[in-house]
Amino acid sequence: MRWFYETDIAIILPIFVGGFVILSCAIVIVLRPVVSRLVTDGKEWDRALAHVVGTFGVFFGILLALVAVSVYDNFSATRVTTIEEAGQLGALYRATSGLPSEVGDPARRVIDDYVHTVVDDDFPMQRDGQLPTASDSEVDKLEALLNTVAAGPGDEQARLQQLLLTFDNFVESRRARIDATALALPSLLWGVIWVGAAVNAILISFIMVKNLRLHLLMAGLLALFIGLVIFVTAAMDHPYAGAIAIGPGPFERLLQQIVDTHH
Secondary structure, eight states: OHHHHHSOHHHHHHHHHHHHHHHHHHHHHHHHHHHHHHOSOHHHHHHHHHHHHHHHHHHHHHHHHHHHHHHHHHHHHHHHHHHHHHHHHHHHHHHGGGSOHHHHHHHHHHHHHHHHHIIIIIHHHHHTTOOOOTTHHHHHHHHHHHHTOOOOTTHHHHHHHHHHHHHHHHHHHHHHHHHGGGOOOOHHHHHHHHHHHHHHHHHHHTSOOSOHHHHHHHHHHHHHHHHHHHHHHHHHHSTTSSSSOOOSHHHHHHIIIIIGGGO
């Protein structure tokens, strides 16, 4: 599926949804003559088909809705985690101004290097579905520097504890951001969705409609909507790849607003 995420949305969206509509209409054209030959009692057929279509529509609609909401929740949580990581880095950068210069200056340089590495290396790797490791060394360096800080009792100790707590929160947010690289729906669930879409197209072709154009219009509109839902769900399934993706924007703004302005 890498081609899906590497193709521009202006190209992949019409191809994906258009292909979905064309295939659904083709199924209608192929099955209409078969249905006409097999159906002897139109009223009985319509009653039975109405029950089947109604029941299937409810279950398939619920499945699509639950999957779409689940994928969107994962996407939103990953975006929040990315923003939180950048925010915690900004807080760390500011807090290092209160440290002795022999620790504060190198700590700020390490944070600067880390943010540039995340923007230049981590996100491109995550976009390709790879777990990033380029920024690991900066995290280790920053932790080692903070562990050398000695604080006296009272306010100094409280500030140091707050600084270390912010660092721990940053590490947790970073781990969540990296873990989200492998986030995706199970292949079996995607298989169920595709089977459901095929069954839906077949059931629509079973409806007895005398006018072929009207029949194709019904099938095409329904396929258009289902195709759009599946496209958006697939596009958000991998948070860092595709047309709808989480980028390094929070880190780039951190560089512009805090890091680079303090050089």
